[in-house]
Amino acid sequence: MAFIDYYKILGVNKTASESDIKKTYRKLARKYHPDLNPDDKEAERKFKEINEANEVLSNPENRKKYDKYGKDWEHGEAFEKAKAEQAQYEKRYQSQNYGKSESRGGYSDQDFSDYFEAMFGGGRGYSGQQTRMFKGQDFHAELHLDLEDVFVSQKQVLTVNGNKIRLTIPAGIENGQIIKIKGQGGPGVNGGPNGDLYIKIFIENHTGFRRDGIHLHTTVDLDLYTAILGGEITVDTFDGKVKLKVGPETANGTKVKLKGKGFPRYKKDHEYGDLFITYQIIIPENLTNREKALFEELQKMR
Amino acid sequence: MARQDLILIETICLHYKIEISFVDALHGIGLIEIETYENNKFIHQDKISDLEKVIRLHRDLNVNLEGIDVVFNLLRKEMALREEVNNLRNRLRLYEGG
Structure with missing residues (x-):
């Protein structure tokens, strides 16, 4: 002191x-x-x-x-x-x-x-407290969730001042958003209404996806040969794998939009944003003499 | 009419030790909404927080009603800006994430 x-x-x-x-x-x-x-x-x-x-x-x-x-x-x-x-x-x-x-x-x-x-x-x-409170005190709490948690609506049980409160966190909630739970704050005085509970949501993202509201962005490695000749690859979306056709002569940095494979819209569970994939072409390393010779041959043809 | 979400003005005045005329003045300036049923005036319980804020600003800081109206407008604007900053920060993470 x-x-x-x-x-x-x-x-x-x-x-x-x-x-x-x-x-x-x-x-x-x-x-x-x-x-x-x-x-x-x-x-x-x-x-x-x-x-x-x-x-x-x-x-x-x-x-x-x-x-x-x-x-x-x-x-x-x-x-x-x-x-x-x-x-x-x-x-x-x-x-x-x-x-x-x-x-x-x-x-x-x-x-x-x-x-x-x-x-x-x-x-x-x-x-x-010379104050004359009528409405109960508002409580403020924080809830830390992972990005995966808010892809679908989540039921959570919180303990606030010894009381168990069941709540549903709607899918698609944003980082930093505040949810108000009416009447779950301190008790009112002399018949006054209870205070409210405000929960601030913090969302950690440890996934390979970057979120922009309802849209998701990710980068996918593409081997040189598939990029040049085209083919089929399997990519991870937020909720599973999908097969994708890659067109021939796909340039590095090409963006592909997968409609409806993004994040759900807040309080509209059935509306989804899009997933944007950016291809990153991987150049082969440690070429053998034979490979090198073939590339030189290709080079001469251009 | 018994509606639990409405609180009689007289009850409120008694609690906060304010005059009915003060509540009327708040209503007059558009700071508080009053609902009237069967000649009784009520405030919705969701508006009690605003009323308490008005009373605090008035008593603690001697702000007059016009001043409180200005404060409320600015606070609303600040709240909207904070939401925008939060959205922009979230978008910034998009680029910082690589």
Whole structure:
């Protein structure tokens, strides 16, 4: 547990007036407020920090105590004294502020730093929820899947806060897409609706296919002779092998489209994109003298 | 009319300690949709998150309703841009994968 410099967090000096502190806090709050920075963990962390700093510095008694003992919290006696004072103060503070209603919901704000808790006691401050929540808290989760997993609709069972939630991940979901599961967040208060569960999907791709929405791309090696003379080859698609006819004199880098062999369209399981194959011609190596001679003969003919 | 997905405005006002006139003003400016059945006004439960956000921005940051409307518009735009960035990032993987 380290000393926290609340002045530094707010960017004010130690002689800053109450109104300076208030002004600076408000400015920073406008910048880092979680509602203005959705999905931004860094902003959320900063917002917690400035709230904690404001909690201490905007309150004359807290500030006095912090200035006096803050740095010396390690020195037992003075710190204990501060804690004892705090216990008394807390009683007063709570009775003074009873009934005050300020909304501080919408973000997880339960944790003030250990330093704050030790110095000023726990369970106070805005984390004491003066908020009047009605709708339950929204939960956010991440689900990591492989590309193969999202080729067909997947049934998954997730455990969120001890509750088992069955859900179907529709085939064709995109990396980074968010699924909302209604009513599976925290319970509502006094008959309010439950919060929702938001699941962000991360898709890892370890296959030889590259995905572009509903289309897939892959590269297939083609031996020189088949490329020149044509023939039949077997290629891997995402869900099995297919036989392909290769036309004679196929150039390196030629693209072939296999219709309907791509990825399913999200929530339209029966609609598939295309698979694009790029041929990469493999030049034979370690030629024998005989092979070399034949190539030279071919060369002379051109 | 008992529809579980609709919440009576009075219940909401009681909870958040807001005036009915405040909700009417939100409706007036187009921030919140209100549904009326049998002379009772309701908010759909799916819109409660938006309402809570409005209340927080109003109380925490002293943003007025016009300002909140601007914020909501910008947040919607930002959300659309983020989706586009995500799509572009996914497409970029197509080329980075070799």
